[in-house]
Amino acid sequence: MTARRPAPTPARPPTARKRAAEPAAAQTSTERIVDSITTAIVERRLMPGTKLGEQKLADIFKVSRTLVRQALNQLSRDKLVTLTPARGAFVATPSVEEARQVFEVRNLIESALVQRLAQSITPAQVAELRTHLRDERNAVQRTDVSGRTRLLADFHVVLARMFGNETLADLVADLLSRSSLISLMYQSAHSAEASYAEHVAIVDALEKRDARAALRLMNEHLEHVEQNLRLHPRVPDLAEALGSVNATGGLA
Known part of the structure; x- marks a missing residue:
């Protein structure tokens, strides 16, 4: 375990790593x-x-x-x-079996993550998590669907980055990207408010350094997401999904 690293930037997908x-x-x-x-x-x-x-x-x-x-x-x-x-x-x-395998891996990794973090978390890291939770709450209250979806996913990557281990953070980010695909296809409308509340409870347990509670709450949180899986495919327009582009070709 290392001391607190500089505040993380929003989760950057591991797919964006440079190839020399x-x-x-x-x-x-x-x-x-x-x-x-x-x-x-x-x-x-x-x-x-x-x-x-x-x-x-x-x-x-x-x-x-x-x-x-x-x-x-x-x-x-x-x-x-x-x-x-x-x-x-x-x-x-992704298939139903792949979906279950992804959530199984997430449970294994993130359960161990919160248990260890509960033993070493600093007041500054708790404050960082509280700031992230505030942003989550604001996005939920604004009904900012894309913003809240990104922030709810980033919560798990922020936790991983607190170890100062970029390999772990990249692995969690990769699993979150695959989880998003799975959720799009198999998950019914999952309450953003409920996910936010569960994140708050996890941070409360971490702040108290209660490893047992943090483990239980993380397990319950991931189980709640997985329990909502059901077949529900939709296919939108490609250009609409990627958004408009500006004059230089970048996303606006």
Whole structure:
């Protein structure tokens, strides 16, 4: 366990890691596409089964199809996109069994995470979590769907980053991205208010350094999410999901 690290930035999808072999300009464009698609998935704007046409993406981001193909390959390696010969790329459609496996891994990792964090958390880290909870509450009260979805997911990554272990934080962020896909396809309308309240209870237990309560509350929180799983696919328009682009091709 290490001392508190500098305050984390909002969770950056692990899919956006740089690849040193690429030229800087191509690297930046590829990351922009990967980040945009991943964020659209996490914020529930891009649904499982959505076709990701290379030419349409090239037009949206104002890049070549080669760069789009690189981004799709990266997303495929991260299990967020499925590449099908002769059919193209689609947002992944996880099976029920895969969904259960992802939540099982999350439970194993995040249960251990809160148990250990309860033993070492500092007042400054508690204050950081309280600030995050305030942002969650404000987004819930504003009915800011994309904002609250991102913040509710980021809560778990913020916890992971408090160990100063970026590998752990990247792993949790990756699982959160896959969980978002699973939620889009299988989860009924889950109360954002309930998730926020459960996060508050977890932080209360951490502040008291009550490892047993933190473990129980995290287990219950993940179980509540998993219990709401049911088949519910929807497929929206690709350009609408990714949002408008500005004159330079970046997301507005």
